[in-house]
Each structure stands twice: as structure tokens, then as C-alpha cells.
Amino acid sequence: MADVIKKATRESYGEALRDLADEYKNLVVxxxxxxxxxxxxxxxxxxxxxxxxxxxxxxNMMGVAAGLAACGKIPFASTFAMFAAxxxxxxxxxxIGYPHLNVKIGATHAGISVGEDGATHQCNEDIALMRxxxxxxxxNPCDDVEAKAAVKAALDFNGPVYMRFGRLAVPVINDSETYxxxxxxxxxxxxxxxxxxxxxxxxVNEAVEAAKTLEADGISAQVVNIHTIKPLDKELIAQCAxxxxxxxxxxxxxxxxxxxxAVAETVTEMYPVPVVKIGVNDEYGHSGPAVDLLKExxxxxxxxxxxxxxxxxxxx
Amino acid sequence: xxxxTKKNLQKIACNVRMGVIEGTYNAKSGHPGGSLSxxxxxxxLYFNKMNVDxxxxxxxxxxxxxxxxxxxxPALYSVLAxxxxxxxxxxxxxxxxxxxxxxxxxxxxxxxxxSSGSLGQGISAAxxxxxxxxxxxxxxxxxxxxxxxxxxxxxxxxxxxxxxxxKLTNLVAIVDNNGLQIDGAITEVCSPEPITDKFAxxxxxxxxxxxxxxDDIDRAFTEAExxxxxxxxxxxxxxxxxxxxxxxxxVSWHGTAPNREQYDQAMAELNAQxxxxxx
Numbered sequence: 001m002a003d004v005i006k007k008a009t010r011e012s013y014g015e016a017l018r019d020l021a022d023e024y025k026n027l028v029v030x031x032x033x034x035x036x037x038x039x040x041x042x043x044x045x046x047x048x049x050x051x052x053x054x055x056x057x058x059x060n061m062m063g064v065a066a067g068l069a070a071c072g073k074i075p076f077a078s079t080f081a082m083f084a085a086x087x088x089x090x091x092x093x094x095x096i097g098y099p100h101l102n103v104k105i106g107a108t109h110a111g112i113s114v115g116e117d118g119a120t121h122q123c124n125e126d127i128a129l130m131r132x133x134x135x136x137x138x139x140n141p142c143d144d145v146e147a148k149a150a151v152k153a154a155l156d157f158n159g160p161v162y163m164r165f166g167r168l169a170v171p172v173i174n175d176s177e178t179y180x181x182x183x184x185x186x187x188x189x190x191x192x193x194x195x196x197x198x199x200x201x202x203x204v205n206e207a208v209e210a211a212k213t214l215e216a217d218g219i220s221a222q223v224v225n226i227h228t229i230k231p232l233d234k235e236l237i238a239q240c241a242x243x244x245x246x247x248x249x250x251x252x253x254x255x256x257x258x259x260x261x262a263v264a265e266t267v268t269e270m271y272p273v274p275v276v277k278i279g280v281n282d283e284y285g286h287s288g289p290a291v292d293l294l295k296e297x298x299x300x301x302x303x304x305x306x307x308x309x310x311x312x313x314x315x316x
Numbered sequence: 317x318x319x320x321t322k323k324n325l326q327k328i329a330c331n332v333r334m335g336v337i338e339g340t341y342n343a344k345s346g347h348p349g350g351s352l353s354x355x356x357x358x359x360x361l362y363f364n365k366m367n368v369d370x371x372x373x374x375x376x377x378x379x380x381x382x383x384x385x386x387x388x389x390p391a392l393y394s395v396l397a398x399x400x401x402x403x404x405x406x407x408x409x410x411x412x413x414x415x416x417x418x419x420x421x422x423x424x425x426x427x428x429x430x431s432s433g434s435l436g437q438g439i440s441a442a443x444x445x446x447x448x449x450x451x452x453x454x455x456x457x458x459x460x461x462x463x464x465x466x467x468x469x470x471x472x473x474x475x476x477x478x479x480x481x482x483k484l485t486n487l488v489a490i491v492d493n494n495g496l497q498i499d500g501a502i503t504e505v506c507s508p509e510p511i512t513d514k515f516a517x518x519x520x521x522x523x524x525x526x527x528x529x530x531d532d533i534d535r536a537f538t539e540a541e542x543x544x545x546x547x548x549x550x551x552x553x554x555x556x557x558x559x560x561x562x563x564x565x566x567v568s569w570h571g572t573a574p575n576r577e578q579y580d581q582a583m584a585e586l587n588a589q590x591x592x593x594x595x
Contacts, residue, residue: 028451052447052482060440060474067444070423070430072376073451075444091437091471099423099431 005144006169010108012147013165014039017076017106019148021047024155026072030065032058032079037167038108040078058083062091062103069101074155077103081110081164085126096160097133104154105162110140111252112280112297113168113202115290122285128257130162131230137183138230140164140251140259142204145174146227149181157183166252168290170202186233192222195308196240196247200226200259203250203278203299210304219308232262238270246315247275248308252299255279274314278307317534321364323593325530328398329359330590333559334583335394335407341579343411346419349569351391353494353527353554354461358395360533361459370400373426379456380429380445384438385463385492386420387571392428393417401427436469438462439489443479446487446547461490465497467508473518479547480519487547488540489520492527494556496567515549527554560585 017029017040028050035041035053044051054061058079065075077084084107085092096103107126114122130138137159141147147165154161189204190211199207204225211221222244224236241247247267249260260277267275280297294300298307332355340346358381362368366379383392390410397404402416402425409415416425420433429445432438442460449456462472479487491511499505508514512522521543525536533552540548556570557563560582574582 050451054478055474055481057471057474057478059436059471060443060478063437063440063471063475064444064447064478067382067430067441067446068448069444070441071380071445071448071452073448090434091440094431094434095437095441101423 005172007144007172008167008169009141009144009147009165010039010167012144013106013108013151013163014042016148016151017043018046020152020155021050024074026074027155028052028068028073028075030054030061030075030077032056032061032083034079038078038106040106058088059091062088063095065103066095066099066101069103075103076106078106078108080121081107081123081126082121085129085162086123089129093133097136100135100159102158103160106165107162108165109167110164111166111201112285112293112299113166113252113290115167115293116287118287119284124254124280124285125257126164127229127253127259128261131257131262135159136230137161137228138164139228140201141227142201142225143170143174144172145176145179146181149179150227153181153183164201166202168202171205173205173208184228184231184233186236187225187227188222189225190221190223192220193244194220195312196222196224196244197250197304197308198224198226198237198240198247198259198263199250200229201252203252206299206301206304207250209301210308213301213305214308219312221308226259229259229262232266234266234270237263237266241267241271241273245273246311247273248278248304248311249275250278250304253279255281274311276307276311276314278304317531322530325359325363327590327593328363329356330586330593331398332359332391332394334586335397335404336390337560337574337579337582337586339390339393339407339410340573342408344573345411346390346573347387347571348390348574349496349556349563349566350385350463350492350494351388352558352560352563353556354388354492355391355558356528356530357461357490357533357552358391360530360537362395362399365537366459367456370427373401377454377456380458382430382438382442382445382458382460383421383432384442384460385435385466386433386438389419389421392421396427399427435463435466436471439472439475442487442489443475443484446479446484447482449486450484457486457488459488459490461492463497464491464493464495464502464508464511465505467491467511468506476515476518476520483545484547485544488550489547490550490552492554493551494554496556496570498570500567512551519546520549521546522549522551524551524553527552528558559589
């Protein structure tokens with residue numbers, strides 16, 4: 001395990017913007033005084049004439065992005081998830097979503113793995129908020145390779161996209177040589193027959209690790225990576241429900257309104273089987289090292305294993 | 317401004333006001349008061365200032381207007397209909413189910429440059445449009461109209477700061493200072509005054525203007541064009557409900573539609589004004 005490369009997806013975001021700047025002349029980047037943290041500073045260094053700091057004023061930043069998009073630019077409005085989806089929700093809804101403008105929102109520092117800054121900055125509600133906006137696409141990449149591919153896919157897609165990135169360095173599990181990103185398509189990482197673990201973001205790696213442990217314990221787990229939470233790959237979810245008869249979801253987000261809710265809604269409509277959700281259980285986080293917080297809040301391979309075992313008797 | 321140009325604008329403004337009454341009467345809802353206070357300014361912009369072509373509404377080089385005080389959409393729709401973007405008959409189905417003309421401006425309506433209506437947001441979009449123009453080296457201008465109550469929204473001042481910082485000299489923000497908002501006089505609700513000082517302090521070039529005198533409107537927008545180092549704020553002193561006697565300066569006409577009797581009286585007054593101009 002010593003040779004596992006770890007990288008924060010916010011870093012991937014900044015690098016992808018820089019790498020795509022030449023090819024996409026209409027790409028512009030906005031930030032709200034967090035360029036060093038969101039890593040848009042990497043783009044700023046390479047392309048200062050297309051970088052605009054809006055200051056600590058996220059509402060205006062989202063509106064400026066809307067105006068830029070209305071005039072043919074492809075703005076990436078960047079700040080922490082708390083402020084992008086939380087503070088600026090109504091501007092995103094009315095000035096970006098309703099006119100369906102081609103704005104990309106780069107939301108970093110999502111979830112509990114913000115760590116020491118504590119509850120005010122740990123946004124576990126952003127996916128729920130963004131899911132309610134008609135026409136909003138939501139991408140939550142699991143690693144560096146997927147994050148970079150997601151930025152490119154967002155650029156090639158015409159319409160508003162919310163992209164969720166993390167502060168914590170996470171293992172790079174995809175191969176950049178062979179990886180292909182398809183917007184709206186789930187990825188089966190491992191075939192199994194007893195249960196499907198549907199994961200997103202940094203929980204994808206935990207799900208893969210959990211599946212290995214479960215196999216040793218005689219449980220065959222299928223693992224699905226959902227990078228595009230909206231539109232959700234409903235067909236794949238329904239197929240998994242039919243094949244394994246039990247679904248466990250795993251996300252670094254509230255269990256209310258996120259991936260787990262989206263999967264449960266789909267399963268209920270298309271192929272009802274039990275869905276058990278792992279996520280932040282309707283509570284606030286608190287300060288601490290990210291790795292410890294993830295364990296404490298059950299966002300770990302160990303808890304996936306435990307939850308799967310406890311849920312097996314729910315199968316009909 | 318020569319006398320015939322002025323008279324022509326006055327006539328068009330009269331027709332725009334009749335469209336406002338027609339629209340809100342048929343909708344049985346909407347905001348006539350603030351629509352009537354911006355009718356002259358919109359008429360001047362669309363018929364004497366802005367580079368726009370109804371036959372080519374998506375021309376990338378066109379001037380843009382964002383109605384940040386989006387609830388006064390009846391005035392915008394009425395001026396767009398007068399300009400030829402769509403038939404004036406559309407005003408009769410304003411706010412109806414299945415109608416093109418939504419209660420607040422929607423970007424998909426021909427001639428409407430931005431969806432707006434949630435107050436405080438339009439000026440930010442206008443900033444983005446102005447910034448895009450600067451980036452492209454394009455010469456188009458961006459106009460945005462705000463309410464004097466609307467500027468109580470904090471986002472307006474975020475945008476004001478941004479526009480001055482990035483020297484958006486292609487941006488003109490017009491504040492419709494009719495002095496009234498839904499809950500009463502702006503000075504009594506939660507005063508945004510002194511408005512001119514605030515914009516000046518935020519780094520804008522500030523001009524005040526009489527919103528119902530085309531000579532003064534022309535003076536103000538001509539001065540605005542001469543400013544080369546700052547965004548321009550035009551604080552227009554206006555009369556809410558202007559042109560319809562019983563609506564003037566009455567806060568109750570902020571968001572109330574005329575009934576049949578009131579519609580007849582308003583149209584009679586506006587028709588009389590038009591006849592006098594034509595006479």
C-alpha cells in the first residue's frame with residue numbers, strides 16, 4: 001500500500017482548468033477570495049487575464065457567472081461548497097438554473113473531510129440542495145483522474161453543472177491511461193451477487209476496500225461508482241437492485257437528499273428492494289483531523305462492511 | 317434633443333404605458349406602479365439609445381438591458397412589443413397559463429436579455445455581461461434598472477464593488493427612485509438613502525435625472541457616455557404610477573391590477589395624453 005498516490009480533487013480541479021485553458025478560449029475562472037484553497041490559483045498563475053477574483057461575495061459571483069455565460073463565456077465559479085450551494089443557493093437557482101445558463105460551479109471543501117475548520121465549513125447538504133434545481137447536473141468525482149475528466153466533460157456539456165471536490169488527499173484509484181468519463185453513467189467497479197454498494201466521491205475507494213473484506217467473509221459485493229449524481233444512471237441502479245436484492249449507499253454527505261436518497265427514490269420506483277444509507281446522519285460535524293472524522297462518522301470501509309453484514313437479513 | 321424626436325418618444329411612452337395597463341388588467345395581477353415610473357427611460361433606451369435590432373435579437377454585438385427590478389416586466393414587455401420583438405397582443409395574455417410573457421422577465425422571451433425578478437440579482441448578471449464585453453473587446457453597453465427598494469439587497473453592493481473594481485465603464489445602472497416600496501416609503505421601511513452618496517462611495521460616477529423629462533434623460537445618458545474611468549449610476553427621480561392620475565405616488569399601486577372601471581379611466585387618460593401629443 002506504500003505506493004498508493006494520494007491527491008485532493010481540489011488540486012485536480014485547479015490543474016484541469018490550467019490544462020484546458022488553451023483549448024477552451026471561452027473558459028474564464030471566478031473565485032471568492034479562496035483561490036489558494038480552491039486551487040484556482042493554479043489557473044490564475046497560468047492565465048491571469050481570464051481569472052477574476054470577486055472578493056468575499058459569493059452571491060454576486062454567481063450572478064456575474066450568469067452574465068458571462070449569457071454572453072458566450074464558460075465561467076467556472078469557484079468557492080467552498082458551503083458558500084456555493086448554501087449561501088448562493090437562490091442565485092444559483094434563479095440566475096443560473098432557471099435561465100439554464102452554461103455556468104460551471106466548482107465547489108471545493110465539500111463534506112466532513114474539511115476537518116479542523118469544523119461544522120460551519122463542513123457542507124453535507126450541497127448535493128441535496130443542488131438536486132432540487134431543475135436542469136442542474138451534479139458531478140462528485142472519486143479521485144484525481146475522474147476529477148480532471150469531469151472538468152473536461154463539464155466544459156463539453158452545455159448547461160449548468162455543479163462539481164464537488166474535496167480538501168483531503170485521497171487515493172488515486174483510476175488509471176489515467178485507460179479511464180473514460182461518461183456523463184450520467186455509473187461505473188461497475190466490481191461484480192457481485194449478494195449486495196450492491198453504491199458509492200460516490202471519496203467513499204468509492206472505501207467501498208472497493210469493503211468489498212474485498214466482504215469477499216473474504218463470504219459475501220459477494222458489487223461496487224458501483226456514481227460520479228454523476230444528477231442525472232442519475234437509473235437503469236444501472238435498477239439492474240443492481242434486481243441482481244443483488246440489497247443496496248447499501250455510501251457518501252460523504254447527509255443521508256437526507258444526497259446519493260442515498262436519489263438511489264432510494266429510483267429503487268422504489270423501478271425495482272423495490274431494501275436500500276440502506278451510509279452518510280452523515282442528520283447532524284453537524286465538528287473539528288478534528290479529516291481522517292479521524294471520517295472514521296467517527298462511519299464514512300469508512302469498516303463501517304460499510306459492518307452495515308452490509310447487518311443488512312443482509314433485510315433481503316427478501 | 318430636437319422637438320420632433322422628443323414628441324415621438326413621448327408618444328411611444330404613452331403607448332408603452334397603455335401596454336402596462338392592458339397587461340396588468342388582463343393578468344388581474346402584476347406591478348403597474350413601478351412599470352409606469354420606468355416607462356419613459358425604457359422608451360428612451362430602446363428607441364433613442366440602445367443598439368438593438370428586433371430582427372436579430374441574439375446579435376452578439378448588441379447592447380443589453382437587464383431589468384433587475386424584474387417585477388416591472390409589463391413595462392419591458394410593452395416597450396419590446398412597441399419595438400417589434402413580438403405582437404402587442406401578447407400583453408393580453410401576460411401571466412396566463414401557457415403564455416409567452418411570464419410574470420417576471422424570462423431569457424427565452426425575444427428581446428429579454430436575462431431572467432430576473434428575484435431582487436438584487438440582475439445587476440450582478442449585468443456586471444458579468446459587461447465583463448464579457450471587455451474581455452472580447454466589444455463595444456456594446458450594458459444597462460440595468462434597479463428599484464430604490466431593491467438596493468436594500470446586499471448583493472447589489474457586492475455588485476457595485478465588483479463593477480468599480482473591474483472598471484466596468486460599459487455598464488450603466490439606473491436606480492428608479494420613486495421613493496416607494498411594497499411596505500411604504502423607502503425612508504420609512506429601511507432607508508437606503510443617501511443613494512447618490514452610496515454609489516459614489518463605491519466608486520461609481522453618479523448622475524441624477526428627472527425620469528419623466530426626455531431632455532433631461534438625454535442629458536443624463538449623454539453624460540454617462542462621456543465617463544471613461546468608472547461605471548455609471550443614474551439615480552432617476554421618478555413618480556410611481558406616472559401618467560395615470562389615481563396611481564401616481566400611491567404605494568397601493570405597487571402590486572395591484574386595475575379593475576374594469578380603473579382600466580377604462582387609465583386608458584382614457586392615456587389616450588387623451590396621446591391625442592394631445594398628436595394634436
